[in-house]
Amino acid sequence: MYFFTNQMWERYFSIERRLQRGIHHGHFYWLYQPIVELDTGAVIGCEALVRFKDGSGTLYPDEFLPTLKATNLTWPFTEMMFKHILNEFNNSSQFPDDFKISCNIFPRDIENANIQKLINNNQLVNSRFKFTLEIIEDEYLEHTKVQEALRELREAGFDLAIDDFGTGYSNLKELSNNTFDFLKIDRAFVKDIESDGVKLSIVPLIAEIAAKHHMKVIAEGIEETHQAKELLKFGIQSGQGWLFGRPESFAKLSQQVAK
Numbered sequence: 001m002y003f004f005t006n007q008m009w010e011r012y013f014s015i016e017r018r019l020q021r022g023i024h025h026g027h028f029y030w031l032y033q034p035i036v037e038l039d040t041g042a043v044i045g046c047e048a049l050v051r052f053k054d055g056s057g058t059l060y061p062d063e064f065l066p067t068l069k070a071t072n073l074t075w076p077f078t079e080m081m082f083k084h085i086l087n088e089f090n091n092s093s094q095f096p097d098d099f100k101i102s103c104n105i106f107p108r109d110i111e112n113a114n115i116q117k118l119i120n121n122n123q124l125v126n127s128r129f130k131f132t133l134e135i136i137e138d139e140y141l142e143h144t145k146v147q148e149a150l151r152e153l154r155e156a157g158f159d160l161a162i163d164d165f166g167t168g169y170s171n172l173k174e175l176s177n178n179t180f181d182f183l184k185i186d187r188a189f190v191k192d193i194e195s196d197g198v199k200l201s202i203v204p205l206i207a208e209i210a211a212k213h214h215m216k217v218i219a220e221g222i223e224e225t226h227q228a229k230e231l232l233k234f235g236i237q238s239g240q241g242w243l244f245g246r247p248e249s250f251a252k253l254s255q256q257v258a259k
Contacts, residue, residue: 015067018054023076027054030084031247034256035100035218035240038228043257045100047134047240048085049247074106075114086123094254095129102132102161110135116149119156132159132182150179161218165206183210187221187241193230207234 022028028050035045052059068074081103089095109115115133118124124131133153150160161182189203203219210217219231222241231239245256 015059015064016071016073018056018059019052019064019067019071019073019077022052022054023073023080025054028052028077028080028084030081030088030250032250032253033240033247034245034253035102035238036244038219038222038232038237038239041244043244043253044238045102045130045132046253047102048081048104050081069106069108075109078106078109078114082118082121082124086127088250089129090123090127092250092254094258097128098130099257100130100132100159102134104163105133105135107136110146110149111143113145113149116152118158119152124158125156130159131157132161134161134163134184136163147179154179154181164220180213180215183215183217185217185219185236190219190221190227190231190239190241191223193227203231203236204234207236211235 018027029052030048030050032046032048034043035047036043050061052061052064068077085101085103089099089101105115135150154160159181160179161184162180163184164186165183183206185203185206189206193203207217216238217236219227219236219239220241222228222231222239222243224243227241228239228243245253248256
C-alpha cells in the first residue's frame with residue numbers, strides 16, 4: 001500500500017499544484033463585468049475577470065496570480081483563458097459583432113514574445129468579436145522589442161489598453177508612439193472625482209492626454225450616477241463599475257446585453 005507523507009500532501013495541495021491541475025481540469029472560470037456607454041448605459045463590451053475554485057476550496061486572484069507569475073504558468077493560463085472565452089461567446093447569438101472583450105495580459109508574456117503567438121490563433125484573429133489586451137503600464141513598455149510586438153498585435157486586429165493608467169510607471173513617450181487604443185482610469189481617481197484635491201485634477205488631465213494621442217478612455221470603479229455625469233463632462237465616454245453591473249456569470253451578461 002502506498003502512503004503519502006505530510007510533505008507530499010502539502011505539495012499536492014500547494015497553490016502551485018492546485019493551479020497546475022486547475023489549468024488542465026477546468027478549475028478556473030471567468031466572470032464578466034459590463035463596459036457601457038456612459039451617456040446611454042448601453043453595454044458595448046466587458047472585461048473578463050478570472051476566478052478559481054477546486055475541491056479544496058476557493059482561491060482569490062491576489063492569492064493565485066502571484067503564483068502563476070512565479071511558476072511560469074502565465075502562458076498556459078493565457079492560452080486556456082482565450083479558449084474558454086471563445087467557447088462561451090461563440091456559442092451565443094446574444095452578442096453583436098464587434099462586441100468588445102477585454103482580457104488582462106501578463107507582462108512577462110509580452111517580454112518573452114509568447115504574446116505574439118496570438119497572431120497565429122485563427123479563432124481569435126478572425127473572431128467577430130473585438131478583443132482588447134489590457135496591459136499594466138511599466139518600464140518594460142519602453143523596450144524596442146516590446147513596442148514591435150505590440151504594433152504587430154494591433155496590425156493583427158487586437159486593441160491595446162493601458163490598465164490602471166496613472167498609478168504605475170508613466171511614460172508619455174510611449175503614448176506618443178500611438179501604440180495603444182485605450183487608457184483605463186484607475187478606480188482610485190474615479191472614487192474621489194468630486195473632492196477638492198489632486199485626484200480630481202488628474203481625471204481631466206488623463207482625458208486630455210488621451211485625446212491628444214487619439215486614444216479613448218475607459219473609467220473603472222464607477223459606483224454612483226454623479227460620477228458617471230462628471231466623467232462625461234470631461235469627454236470620457238465609456239466606463240465600468242458596480243453602477244452598471246458587478247462581475248457576473250456569462251449567462252447574466254447575456255441577459256443584460258439582450259435587454
